[in-house]
Amino acid sequence: MQDIVSKSDLRAELLRRRAAMPPDARAAAGRSIRDALLSVPEVEMAGTVAAYVSVGTEPDTHGLLFALWKRGAYVILPRLLPDGDLDWASYEGPDSLVPGPRGCLEPSEPPRGPGAVASADVVLVPALAADRTGMRLGRGGGSFDRALARVGPAILTVALLYDSELLQNVPAEPHDRRVRAAVTPSEGLIRFA
Ligand SMILES: Nc1ncnc2c1ncn2[C@@H]1O[C@H](COP(=O)(O)OP(=O)(O)O)[C@@H](O)[C@H]1O
Numbered sequence: 001m002q003d004i005v006s007k008s009d010l011r012a013e014l015l016r017r018r019a020a021m022p023p024d025a026r027a028a029a030g031r032s033i034r035d036a037l038l039s040v041p042e043v044e045m046a047g048t049v050a051a052y053v054s055v056g057t058e059p060d061t062h063g064l065l066f067a068l069w070k071r072g073a074y075v076i077l078p079r080l081l082p083d084g085d086l087d088w089a090s091y092e093g094p095d096s097l098v099p100g101p102r103g104c105l106e107p108s109e110p111p112r113g114p115g116a117v118a119s120a121d122v123v124l125v126p127a128l129a130a131d132r133t134g135m136r137l138g139r140g141g142g143s144f145d146r147a148l149a150r151v152g153p154a155i156l157t158v159a160l161l162y163d164s165e166l167l168q169n170v171p172a173e174p175h176d177r178r179v180r181a182a183v184t185p186s187e188g189l190i191r192f193a
C-alpha cells in the first residue's frame with residue numbers, strides 16, 4: 001500500500017478493500033466510530049456539528065447523525081454544488097434527507113451557503129485514508145479541501161476511517177487540506193500534532 005504513489009491508484013486500492021469488507025464488519029465499524037465520536041469532549045460540547053451522510057462502503061454515519069441530532073446538536077450537512085464546492089443545510093432527522101447527486105442523500109432544508117461550515121464547532125469529513133500529519137485523501141472531487149479551507153485553525157476537524165486506513169504517507173498537492181484528527185473503530189479519536 002505504501003508503494004502506491006498516485007492518488008488515483010491509492011483510491012482504487014482503498015475502495016477495493018472497502019468493498020471486500022463484509023457488510024456486518026462495516027456496520028460494526030460505523031457503530032464504534034459513532035460511540036467514539038459521541039464521547040469526544042469537543043463533540044459533546046458542540047453547538048453546531050458539520051457532518052456528512054455516508055454513502056456506499058463508507059463507515060456508516062446515519063446512526064451518528066441521529067444521535068447528535070437527538071441530543072440537541074445543530075447538525076449541518078453538505079449539498080454538492082455543480083462546481084464541486086459544498087453548500088450546507090441543517091439536518092432535521094432521517095426524514096429530512098432527500099436524494100442528491102451521485103447517489104448521496106442530502107438535507108432538504110434551505111441551503112445556508114458554502115461559508116456555513118465556518119460556523120461549526122466540530123467538522124467531520126469523509127476520507128479514504130489519512131496519514132499521521134493529518135493529510136487526507138478523498139474521493140477525488142476536492143470538495144472537502146474547499147470546505148476545510150474555510151474552517152478556523154482551532155476547530156476540531158476529524159476524518160472517519162476504517163482501521164487500516166491510517167497510512168504512513170498520503171500523496172498531497174498544494175490545495176490539499178489537513179484534518180486535525182482521525183477516528184478509527186479500534187483506536188478511537190487520534191489527534192495529530
Ligand atoms: N480550493 C479549491 N478550489 C478549487 N478547486 C479545488 C480546490 N481544492 C481542490 N480542488 C479541485 O479538486 C480536485 C481534486 O482534488 P483532490 O485533492 O485530488 O481530491 P480529494 O481531496 O477529494 O481526494 C483538484 O484537482 C482541484 O481541481
Ligand SMILES: [Mg+2]
Pocket residue numbers: 136137138142145175176177
Ligand atoms: Mg484533496
